[in-house]
Amino acid sequence: MLAAPINPSDINMIQGNYGLLPKLPAVGGNEGVGQVVAVGSNVTRVKPGDWVIPANPGLGTWRTEAVFSEEELIGVPSDIPLQCAATLGVNPCTAYRMLMDFEQLQPGDCVIQNASNSGVGQAVIQIATALGLRTINVVRDRPDIQKLTDRLKNLGAEHVITEEGLRKPEMKNIFKAIPQPRLALNCVGGKSSTELLRQLAPGGTMVTYGGMAKQPVIAPVSLLIFKDLKLRGFWLSQWKKDHSPDQFRELILILCNFIRQGQLTAPACSEVPLQDYQHVLEASMKPFVSSKQILTL
Numbered sequence: 001m002l003a004a005p006i007n008p009s010d011i012n013m014i015q016g017n018y019g020l021l022p023k024l025p026a027v028g029g030n031e032g033v034g035q036v037v038a039v040g041s042n043v044t045r046v047k048p049g050d051w052v053i054p055a056n057p058g059l060g061t062w063r064t065e066a067v068f069s070e071e072e073l074i075g076v077p078s079d080i081p082l083q084c085a086a087t088l089g090v091n092p093c094t095a096y097r098m099l100m101d102f103e104q105l106q107p108g109d110c111v112i113q114n115a116s117n118s119g120v121g122q123a124v125i126q127i128a129t130a131l132g133l134r135t136i137n138v139v140r141d142r143p144d145i146q147k148l149t150d151r152l153k154n155l156g157a158e159h160v161i162t163e164e165g166l167r168k169p170e171m172k173n174i175f176k177a178i179p180q181p182r183l184a185l186n187c188v189g190g191k192s193s194t195e196l197l198r199q200l201a202p203g204g205t206m207v208t209y210g211g212m213a214k215q216p217v218i219a220p221v222s223l224l225i226f227k228d229l230k231l232r233g234f235w236l237s238q239w240k241k242d243h244s245p246d247q248f249r250e251l252i253l254i255l256c257n258f259i260r261q262g263q264l265t266a267p268a269c270s271e272v273p274l275q276d277y278q279h280v281l282e283a284s285m286k287p288f289v290s291s292k293q294i295l296t297l
Helices: 008-015 082-086 092-101 120-131 145-155 192-198 221-226 234-242 245-260 276-282
Strands: 003-005 051-054 074-076 110-112 134-139 159-162 185-186 205-208 213-218 228-232 269-273 293-297
Touching: 003 082, 051 120, 074 245, 074 276, 092 120, 092 185, 092 205, 092 245, 110 120, 110 192, 120 134, 120 145, 120 185, 120 228, 120 245, 134 145, 134 228, 145 159, 192 213, 276 293
Parallel strands: 110 134, 110 185, 134 159, 185 205, 205 228, 269 293
Antiparallel strands: 003 293, 051 074
């Protein structure tokens, strides 16, 4: 292994409250990039020197070395930055599929999301920009809110607002310049998801892919009846089950092309040696962390 990030889903899996749990004893980590050092005589898909990422979750990437079957791995080009390769298989895939699979969005259409500084949120901003979509990006208020706002706008975010700002009447002024969103992406739940729903255009869709607030999604009956809003869920692991390995490889190549064209970068990362894993795990669970922790192996 070369590098492996720590994602919220990794922590959830360790805690035992994720939708997919490996058999114990197990190695943590669902994402990362490794380099092939040797292959068996019957292996045809990869060769020594190739970069590879896990084909499915639960592989256990927080380790220095491992032996896997070729079906458990997907080759990735080695001409992209290491941090991009290490963080390619989960968040950008989730972002791309949610933008493509739920609404037939056209250039100029608008998307609203919460947890916009998360790994998925940053990927949504960049991929949406590359597709000609406009974004409204909601984040929690914090002492360095202007610094975060500037960073997200540098990625392509059109509007960055706080959770508190989302509830103010002045929100309506935004829609004098851009259309109401047809798609909302919810990673928080609770009041935040309700406010996303209120901003959607009639007939729009809210896709939930996380629950950081650990509170249920609350949808006012009036929004469902009078605006005909749709509530959907997305889990990349389920998407993989419903699609072939070749379709996942195609998705990876699409994202690699965005990276090569400078349209998709890795989220802000802090690289830490594997032996400091305890410090990294603690840091990854602190609030208002805008930097993804990556174990260097």
